[in-house]
Amino acid sequence: MSYKLLRPYLFTMEPEEAHEWTLDMLQKAHDAHLLGFAYPKQALPTSCMGINLTNPVGLGAGLDKNGEYIDALAELGFGFLEVGTVTPKPQPGNDQPRLFRLPEAAAIINRMGFNNNGVDRLVQNIQNAKYQGVLGINIGKNATTSMLNALDDYIYCLERVYPHASYITVNISSPNTKNLRDLQSGPALLRLLEGLKNCHIKLANQHGYYVPLALKVAPDLDENQINEIAEGLLAFEIDGLIATNTTLSRAGVEEYQYGDEEGGLSGRPLGHHSTQIVSKFAERLDGKIDIIGVGGIDTGELAVQKIKAGATAVQVYSGLIYKGPALVQSCVQAIANYRDSQKDKNS
Incomplete structure (x- = not known):
């Protein structure tokens, strides 16, 4: 109820200003010990990529790019968090305005462009956080790095975040970094996956423990690209897929x-198409690689649709803007009810 009362005020602000204000208020509420009581975490144990999650509803990357609000966000009931996307060097992102609400469609368009303070600052923020739960770190390339050298940026970030991550997501699917999506197919995809996996194995040996690696893909894939990505994930033993x-x-x-602004569209209009992509990958991966479904989830029922399509866990982001933190609990409860119904059918 409190978010419903607050939302009209937030929507009078510019979207990026509202985003920053909300995170600052969230931090103040955390400091005052108000959040854990308001949004208790629901237990629904789930194994994903070999990681034990408290529940299968996570925070998607992009909301906390620099890992500045980890402890506060952890009190909203998520089973896991993902921070980033982070790049090797700090970068301002694209020119403002670059974030647009479409409330009639419960949608958002953004062309942020991986604005972040760089991987070293992210690592510092994670080290300062008290959070002990599952933390994914989403990595990308700098806009000024040529596509020929993209792998270097990913490896640079991979090496630095490895000791601090529960899993690492390789983002090759943002539409807001020029040509980034070219890494999703053909020889460029295979070179990237091979280079990442070689580094990944080296890091696991060096540190003496294994941190799962996931790939985040776009919804705008044709059948050939889906096949190529699925084959690459299996061939290089990537642990997870985040779609989309x-x-x-x-x-x-x-x-x-x-509606005609440039950038990536998220929110409710993305939901059905994103779920279709999850389903297609689930068919091709045949249970060998876990899928985290994300895109257009703003009700518990839509979270369940991702699970039915083949996702092991889900992430929310844009839905939080329209529904508030109570969305997390409603998604966990809906998935729990679905699991119970499946048990009854099989008993």
């Missing part, structure tokens, strides 16, 4: 204000 990032499609938002 934002879409370049404008289906369902064409008539709304800001």
